[in-house]
Amino acid sequence: MLNRVDMISAEARTAWETWFRSQGLPPYFTNAQQGKGVLSVAKAAQDAGAAVNERRQKRGMRARPVRAVVLGFPNVGKSALINRLLKRKVVPSARKAGVTRQLRWVRISETLELLDSPGVLPALLKDxxxxxxxxxxxxxxxxxxxxxxxxxxxxxxxxxxxxxxxxxxxxxxxxxxxxxxxxxxxxxxxxxxxxxxxxxxxxxxxxxxxxxxxxxxxxxxxxxxxxxx
Ligand SMILES: Nc1nc2c(ncn2[C@@H]2O[C@H](COP(=O)(O)OP(=O)(O)OP(=O)(O)O)[C@@H](O)[C@H]2O)c(=O)[nH]1
Ligand SMILES: [Mg+2]
Incomplete structure (x- = not known):
């Protein structure tokens, strides 16, 4: 997921889209503030977990909600994505790094749960x-x-x-x-x-x-x- 798509030009978006596709990674461009593209991300998470539930059902077990972690650098809009999916502010989200301080599971729907997580940086930024x-x-x-x-x-x-x-x-x-x-x-x-x-x-x-x-x-x-x- 590439958030803050509103902050780049259409040309920049196309360039990265082409690059990610060439790497076999279809990108999801989103604006987590306005909600653009967020449903596609939820659907992708859902689809990624579908195989697990198929296996469960074959063994006679009930399907359970897909659980996925929202992971990324600080201040990129992880919590905003969750709030946007629920259309209300369930987790803190603000314009500075380090807003989310703890892991928190949020139920998005009957079939999807997302884990809001504090932004992470490499321990040593050598580059x-x-x-x-x-x-x-x-x-x-x-x-x-x-x-x-x-x-x-x-x-x-x-x-x-x-x-x-x-x-x-x-x-x-x-x-x-x-x-x-x-x-x-x-x-x-x-x-x-x-x-x-x-x-x-x-x-x-x-x-x-x-x-x-x-x-x-x-x-x-x-x-x-x-x-x-
Ligand atoms: N312009 C723009 N701003 C965004 C977008 N998504 C989120 N924001 C803003 O970015 C800021 C950071 O959002 P958060 O949801 O707190 O980001 P986070 O990744 O959870 O940050 P940490 O919890 O600190 O790691 C907030 O002011 C959001 O409103 C977006 O797509 N476009
Ligand atoms: Mg956060």
């Missing part, structure tokens, strides 16, 4: 690029990273994703939002210029604003990672 992107997306507890370094890294990611005329939105979004262009400046310098220009030299405030604007979608549909070639 620095992956760690940076997780922090940019607010998937790592705020206490674990430095806003300014992550904001600088974010600007550098945007600059690296701008490779042709078609990818101009990656850098133009900053000019449009803050009135300060990024061309020819690296992330560190950009944050300083932004702080000087718009936030009375307050670099921390510039960093927080930049990250929040990206996370709530104010910078537009910017995919941070395209599928491998």
């Amino acid at each position: 620095q690029d992956a760690a940076l992107k997780l922090a940019i997306c607010d998937d790592i507890g705020e206490a674990a990273y430095d806003n300014q370094r992550i904001a600088m890294g974010f600007v550098d990611v945007l600059r690296s994703l701008h490779v042709s005329d078609a990818t101009r939105p990656y850098i133009e979004t900053l000019t449009e939002r803050y009135g300060i262009g990024v061309e020819g400046i690296n992330g560190e310098d950009y944050l300083h210029v932004l702080a000087e220009g718009n936030y009375q030299g307050d670099i921390e405030r510039a960093a927080r604003t930049l990250l929040r604007d990206y996370r709530v979608g104010n910078l537009g549909e910017l995919l941070l990672e395209w599928p491998p070639e």
